Amino acid sequence: MTRSSFPVRPALMLTLAVLSATTAVAHAELRPLIPAISADQVAPLCQAGLASLRQRVIVMEALPATRNAAKVFAEWNRLQIALQDVQGPMDILSNVSPDKATRTAMEACLVELSQFDTGLNQNAVVYAKFKTIKPRDAIDTKLRKDLMDRFEDTGVALPPERQQRLKAILKQLEELGQAYARNVRDNSTRLVFTAQEATGLPADYLARAKRDEQGNYLLGFESPEYLPFMDYADDAEARRRYQTAYTNRGTAANPPMLKEAMALRQELAGLFGLPTWADYVIRRRMAKTPAAVFTFLDEVQVAVTALEKKEIEELRAFKSQTLKTDLASTRIERWDAGYWQQKLKKARYSVDQNALRAYFPTPAALAWIMDVSSKLYGISFTKGEVPVWHPEVQYYDVFDTRSSKRIGGIYLDPFPREGKYGHAAAFGIRGASTLAQRTPVSVLVTNFDRNGLSSDELETMVHEFGHVLHGVLSQTRYVEQAGTSVERDFVEAPSQMYEEWARRKDPLATLASFCSTPCPVVDDALLARLTAAHNFGRGLRYGRQLLYARYDMNVYSLKTAAASSDPLVIWNTMEAATPLGHVEGTEFPGQFGHIMGGYSAGYYGYMWSEVLALDMLSAYQGKLMDPVVGQRYRQAILARGGEKTGADMVRDFLGRTPDSKAFFNEISGQRLQ
Structure with a gap:
């Protein structure tokens, strides 16, 4: 799968023992573990957790009228930690547990937790406390603004009947999203x-x-x-x-669910007097307005369309020559694209993705990216023996090498199995909070070949590990701002930048040393061929990304719920207008989980983030293993989480205003390496 398929999930968690802990400080010295929860344990744990959370809300409400920001923020931090500790096991295990009954039971709990969270964000008493306090510094100011936005976006200031309708809509969306994902995952x-x-x-x-x-x-x-x-x-x-x-693996049930979700989101936007769901969502993101997104996508289309058509013509000519058919009658169908790209790259560049698996054995590749991260960011990984949800899952403690202090932990769940989340994703299951001495934990969930990775899959692994690092290297004051808690159109930037480490000589030179049996080394000649092979197909890749982003924006910019808003009709029309056309009988929207979930009216963020990713890469000046730049990047970007806006963090790291030149060179085929 391409990196665009892999969402970051702001998941949460802790141990069974911690579910009953009463203070944030009590969590500090525990190594946080994901418990093995059976289906019959889920409901009691869920209800106990919810009861404890409701008591915490009462404590929050009972804070005396005060302008003391420290007390209000500290109590809110404790409440959010408690919510994480209940929700986390349910969220991650509902996606990876080998037991279907457990996954289903956890989904029911997640609906209840979602409703609790909605109620909390509609709580006028708590809202009033944040409205009256005076933040102490820039971190408090940013958190207060984010919280005020969230309270208001959840309807705290709406009339009671609109509040109730909004709460019902959010519950329906949670249930629809679960059913939609389940249909794909359990097929x-x-x-x-x-x-x-x-x-x-x-x-x-x-x-x-x-x-x-x-x-x-x-x-x-x-x-x-x-x-x-x-x-x-x-x-x-x-x-x-x-x-x-x-x-069509989402089954025929999913497109109607997506259509229902579209209508619900449109109605939700209307409760706030906004014309579309895209207006509701994007006003809180870097882009600010749908108009800015459409302008950006128009610029992408101008840059990428000619290259996409050129590549298709090259594939068509290569197919005609190979099969000795008449060029005029030779077509590249959508199911041909990957096959003929592979053939052309093998013939032109001597690159065979399957043969590359010998260079990148999966266990060696995982050990390698941990070593690269260690050298770059001044950390180390120590394998730990802890309870896991499947025998192939591994756990590592993460230490800061300078202080020798344990700063977090990661789980690796690398291989496919029935009922498991089907793509690749990083689950930030426990957020950092220096105020609570709380260390973060992330989970890498992938579905890789056990025998080895292609170079494309190696990029995917490095991309997702970038999200893992964004979680475990976070050093934020408040858990609310930890890790990947940044704007959706910035969140992919750190991982997209990290992909470059899977394509450059200095990092790749050490990978062979992690092979359990001798494996070939990526030498200069192979690296040059891999670079050339990677560069061919950029037009097709970005053309597809553009289609996904435009489709997402189109379905969530509709102002009516008319028959023309049918997601299949819109998709079929849009895909038919692309150079490869539409394949009759396919229903892509039924498995496009991004726009059913957290990337709705946000898929453009992958390319928007890449603008920043490629610009940030320039700071390394080609020396990707420079630990000085790595440490500066760790402190300016990864450690800060959402304590600043994405734009401010990038400006701090680069020392200048970001620009898009590197991105447009990339997507138009002008980048040479």
């Missing part, structure tokens, strides 16, 4: 392919594939099964059939 369909249809696939892929009694291959929707098939299977009709099923 265990396996397609049957004959040996003839599997011609061209690597021998190791075929050797581990499941087979039926007749010897046919049984393939599902896990990335290590689907992606190689689309890149290597010679049978175009088999690729079309697999791509169609994969695109």
